[in-house]
Amino acid sequence: MLPKYNRILLKLSGESLMGERNYGLDPQMLSQYANDIKAITDLGVQVAIVIGGGNIYRGMNEAETGIERAQGDYMGMLATVINGMALQAALEQVGVKTRLQSAIKMEQIAEPYIRRRAIRHLEKGRVVIFGAGTGNPYFTTDTAGSLRAIEINANVILKGTRVDGIYTEDPEKNPDATRYETISFAEVIGRGLKVMDMTAFTLCQENNLPIIVFDMNKVGNLTDVVSGKNVGTLVK
Numbered sequence: 283m284l285p286k287y288n289r290i291l292l293k294l295s296g297e298s299l300m301g302e303r304n305y306g307l308d309p310q311m312l313s314q315y316a317n318d319i320k321a322i323t324d325l326g327v328q329v330a331i332v333i334g335g336g337n338i339y340r341g342m343n344e345a346e347t348g349i350e351r352a353q354g355d356y357m358g359m360l361a362t363v364i365n366g367m368a369l370q371a372a373l374e375q376v377g378v379k380t381r382l383q384s385a386i387k388m389e390q391i392a393e394p395y396i397r398r399r400a401i402r403h404l405e406k407g408r409v410v411i412f413g414a415g416t417g418n419p420y421f422t423t424d425t426a427g428s429l430r431a432i433e434i435n436a437n438v439i440l441k442g443t444r445v446d447g448i449y450t451e452d453p454e455k456n457p458d459a460t461r462y463e464t465i466s467f468a469e470v471i472g473r474g475l476k477v478m479d480m481t482a483f484t485l486c487q488e489n490n491l492p493i494i495v496f497d498m499n500k501v502g503n504l505t506d507v508v509s510g511k512n513v514g515t516l517v518k
């Protein structure tokens with residue numbers, strides 16, 4: 283089967299790595315994700331990944347933590363590197379070649395982020411994990427995902443979540459809510475639907491980078507998405 287996309291950027295939240303726990307990393311989730319990612323690399327898809335850090339630390343709660351926002355944000359970025367290392371280990375365990383690139387220099391554990399080098403790794407079939415977000419406080423890993431996806435000329439950004447797409451309303455509150463198969467950027471804004479934060483979202487819109495929101499926790503869904511099946515919601 284020929285995949286629909288040649289190069290993708292997969293955005294995973296840190297929280298998705300918790301599984302049933304309420305903090306940290308669940309080895310079962312890591313290995314499930316690693317196997318799903320391996321399946322699409324076996325199809326010849328070039329895969330870049332941006333991972334969040336919310337399962338370990340989020341910088342935005344200055345009032346709660348007493349830690350200044352920018353300082354907390356840097357702590358959050360370090361959390362994404364821990365997650366990136368964990369995912370790297372899980373991928374290598376199933377035989378996938380990887381490189382971790384960090385937006386904050388940490389030579390002993392990750393390459394520095396170098397755009398052209400990342401593209402070269404992808405061309406060689408290595409999965410590239412981008413750690414430390416954008417390297418700047420006041421941003422999110424969704425924005426890092428959009429930014430890196432555009433930089434590496436990914437065909438699409440795949441936002442793995444716990445829900446299987448974008449709904450007309452919150453499906454947990456209204457059982458009659460229906461899933462959009464496709465929706466335009468303008469309609470998402472017009473209807474006030476939440477896909478990503480505005481910075482990340484407008485970056486995609488301005489650069490014509492389509493977004494697919496899909497349920498990453500269902501085994502095999504990632505393969506269906508890259509095969510062009512009607513899974514999740516396509517924003518374009």
Ligand code: UDP
Pocket residue numbers: 294295296297333334335336337339340341342354355356357358359361362414415416417418419420421422423424425426
């Ligand atoms: N962060 C940041 N700049 C970035 C990316 C992330 O400052 O470019 C910080 C921010 O504090 C954020 C934390 O890292 O709360 C973890 O990332 P995020 O909340 O996006 O992770 P997710 O929600 O995907 O788990």
